[in-house]
Amino acid sequence: MSGAASGGAARVSPPLRxxxxxxxxxxVEAFIRVLGFSTIGFVVLIFLxxxxxxxxxxxxxxxxxxxxxRWYPTFxxxxxxxxxxxxxxxxxxxxxIALPLGVATAVFVREVAPRWAREVLKPxxxxxxxxxxxxxxxxxxxxxxxxxxxxxxxxxxxxAFSGALLLAxxxxxxxxxxxxxxxxxVPRSYRDAGLAMGATRWQTIWRVVVPAGRxxxxxxxxxxxxxxxxxxxxxxxxTGNAAVMPTSLxxxxxxxxTMTATIAAEMGEVARGSTHYHAxxxxxxxxxxxxxxxxxxxxxxxxxxxxxxxxx
Amino acid sequence: MAESxxxxxxxAAGLAxxxxxxxxxxxxxxxxxxxxxxxxxxxxxxxxxxxTGSDTLVNxxxxxxxxxxxxxxxxxxxxxxxGSGTGIASLINGTIQIANAxxxxxxxxxAAAKKNGITPVRFTVALDAIAVVENxxxxxxxxxxxxxxxxxxxxxxxxxxxxxxxxPVVLLSRESNSxxxxxxxxxxxxRGNPKGAELFSxxxxxxxxxxxxxxxxxxNRNAIGYDGxxxxxxxxxxxAIARGSxxxxxxxxxxxxxDGSYPVSRPLYMYTAGxxxxxxxxxxxxVMKDGQELVKELGFVPLPGSSQ
Numbered sequence: 001m002s003g004a005a006s007g008g009a010a011r012v013s014p015p016l017r018x019x020x021x022x023x024x025x026x027x028v029e030a031f032i033r034v035l036g037f038s039t040i041g042f043v044v045l046i047f048l049x050x051x052x053x054x055x056x057x058x059x060x061x062x063x064x065x066x067x068x069x070r071w072y073p074t075f076x077x078x079x080x081x082x083x084x085x086x087x088x089x090x091x092x093x094x095x096x097i098a099l100p101l102g103v104a105t106a107v108f109v110r111e112v113a114p115r116w117a118r119e120v121l122k123p124x125x126x127x128x129x130x131x132x133x134x135x136x137x138x139x140x141x142x143x144x145x146x147x148x149x150x151x152x153x154x155x156x157x158x159x160a161f162s163g164a165l166l167l168a169x170x171x172x173x174x175x176x177x178x179x180x181x182x183x184x185x186v187p188r189s190y191r192d193a194g195l196a197m198g199a200t201r202w203q204t205i206w207r208v209v210v211p212a213g214r215x216x217x218x219x220x221x222x223x224x225x226x227x228x229x230x231x232x233x234x235x236x237x238x239t240g241n242a243a244v245m246p247t248s249l250x251x252x253x254x255x256x257x258t259m260t261a262t263i264a265a266e267m268g269e270v271a272r273g274s275t276h277y278h279a280x281x282x283x284x285x286x287x288x289x290x291x292x293x294x295x296x297x298x299x300x301x302x303x304x305x306x307x308x309x310x311x312x
Numbered sequence: 313m314a315e316s317x318x319x320x321x322x323x324a325a326g327l328a329x330x331x332x333x334x335x336x337x338x339x340x341x342x343x344x345x346x347x348x349x350x351x352x353x354x355x356x357x358x359x360x361x362x363x364t365g366s367d368t369l370v371n372x373x374x375x376x377x378x379x380x381x382x383x384x385x386x387x388x389x390x391x392x393x394x395g396s397g398t399g400i401a402s403l404i405n406g407t408i409q410i411a412n413a414x415x416x417x418x419x420x421x422x423a424a425a426k427k428n429g430i431t432p433v434r435f436t437v438a439l440d441a442i443a444v445v446e447n448x449x450x451x452x453x454x455x456x457x458x459x460x461x462x463x464x465x466x467x468x469x470x471x472x473x474x475x476x477x478x479x480p481v482v483l484l485s486r487e488s489n490s491x492x493x494x495x496x497x498x499x500x501x502x503r504g505n506p507k508g509a510e511l512f513s514x515x516x517x518x519x520x521x522x523x524x525x526x527x528x529x530x531x532n533r534n535a536i537g538y539d540g541x542x543x544x545x546x547x548x549x550x551x552a553i554a555r556g557s558x559x560x561x562x563x564x565x566x567x568x569x570x571d572g573s574y575p576v577s578r579p580l581y582m583y584t585a586g587x588x589x590x591x592x593x594x595x596x597x598x599v600m601k602d603g604q605e606l607v608k609e610l611g612f613v614p615l616p617g618s619s620q
Contacts, residue, residue: 141528255517270397271420271424
């Protein structure tokens with residue numbers, strides 16, 4: 001690309017100017033390259049820091065202790081299993097709520113809504129993404145949790161379900177925007193072909209367009225999930241933070257404690273270098289690995305979509 | 313620049329004082345008369361005292377600091393919360409002069425301080441009672457210590473087991489980093505035996521703030537919670553506590569804490585690095601004497617020896 005451009009310029013520019021352009025171009029390219037690589041460098045450094053602070057936990061706490069079922073840091077019990085399962089429960093439930101809503105909204109915005117409605121809806125959805133999570137958490141604590149308690153008759157409204165509701169709300173903008181892009185990239189000829197075959201609009205959307213954008217929608221879900229599992233403030237305020245083992249689906253309507261809330265609630269107080277400190281960073285490593293796997297899955301879905309040209 | 317630095321520190325409750333202490337002399341000087349400004353600064357360079365620690369104590373410490381600074385313009389006291397452990401850790405690191413604590417320093421912490429060449433000295437500055445609270449619509453009026461303990465360990469699970477309605481009990485506690493948590497665990501859940509084996513039930517909801525407990529107890533008829541007497545709002549119902557099944561049930565109040573009849577009360581401390589002298593000693597002396605009149609206003613209990 002740059003070769004072709006400078007080759008074209010060489011015919012009209014005098015030699016001196018040409019070399020100066022080349023030098024300038026080289027400097028700019030080098031600068032951008034350094035910036036680009038430094039970002040990767042920072043990520044690597046953060047990961048190394050996380051490893052340095054967190055890996056000792058796996059030596060100080062025996063592995064079967066670290067993955068046991070009781071988290072009582074005050075009494076040297078560092079079982080992270082309830083926290084991991086708590087995070088997984090809240091995240092999966094939030095995606096189960098957000099996925100149908102998000103995809104339906106994306107289909108409406110992209111396929112059904114008239115042009116003016118689309119132009120209103122898109123910025124509104126983007127504004128949703130900008131609401132600070134602590135505000136949502138406060139709203140959740142004062143309105144969502146009592147509502148959940150009264151509607152479900154649960155002993156308390158500070159449950160995994162309340163957390164999942166708030167997380168679903170937070171993951172929605174991501175899911176909607178990415179899913180909408182995915183539908184956008186489905187070629188117009190697909191829709192034309194569907195309608196020409198005598199399919200109704202609904203059949204075309206449901207049987208042709210949505211399946212064609214499937215891998216993009218999968219990416220949307222993965223990104224939404226990545227957002228949900230790392231969310232801290234709102235979750236800490238509404239899930240009740242009880243470190244119980246969520247062993248069945250019934251625990252969706254009971255308090256749970258997530259990994260992020262544990263780190264946020266306890267990091268301020270721990271003595272630097274203590275086992276508890278290392279254990280919290282150990283949780284950070286587990287969280288990092290989970291998020292990494294989710295993003296990897298998302299990247300893989302994007303890659304497959306490119307290779308198949310969005311065909312399946 | 314000075315403004316943005318201060319904005320970053322406004323997070324804790326020490327807002328007003330930090331503003332006074334941090335920003336008052338952080339403003340830009342008059343560029344036309346730098347010498348005058350310098351001279352003036354040298355004359356009134358304030359003695360700055362950093363005071364950090366217990367969230368239970370933070371409002372009281374703030375009130376003390378404000379009152380004291382009003383009468384002593386040469387002293388600046390900046391107060392922040394963060395928890396007893398945070399304050400003690402800062403004292404050990406030598407970054408503050410006075411740590412507020414709602415519990416005694418542990419042997420480990422004293423050893424760590426000694427290793428840094430610091431001998432912590434303890435002062436009792438006020439008394440605090442932990443009130444057990446429930447929803448105003450809950451008919452239960454009194455509990456024995458062992459009933460509270462059994463509720464919090466999960467041995468009793470419904471209100472009907474302690475003479476109330478047939479409803480599940482929702483246990484609320486502060487986060488494990490709170491001094492109130494440790495005190496309640498040792499004094500109530502383990503009934504005064506700090507080495508006891510009882511633990512909070514895993515189903516206990518750990519709330520990140522007093523506000524979280526207040527909100528949930530106000531809304532939820534099933535909930536039981538605890539917090540410092542000074543933080544209990546009038547819309548919550550305080551539970552009378554009895555030492556044993558034959559002992560009288562006592563409601564927490566300044567009177568019952570001072571005369572020792574309320575079972576769940578404790579001293580609140582300030583720790584200094586070494587025997588205090590000069591301005592620090594003057595401040596602590598003031599806190600333990602004239603400062604006691606503020607203690608009652610903030611819902612705590614003044615020291616027995618004071619005139620209050």
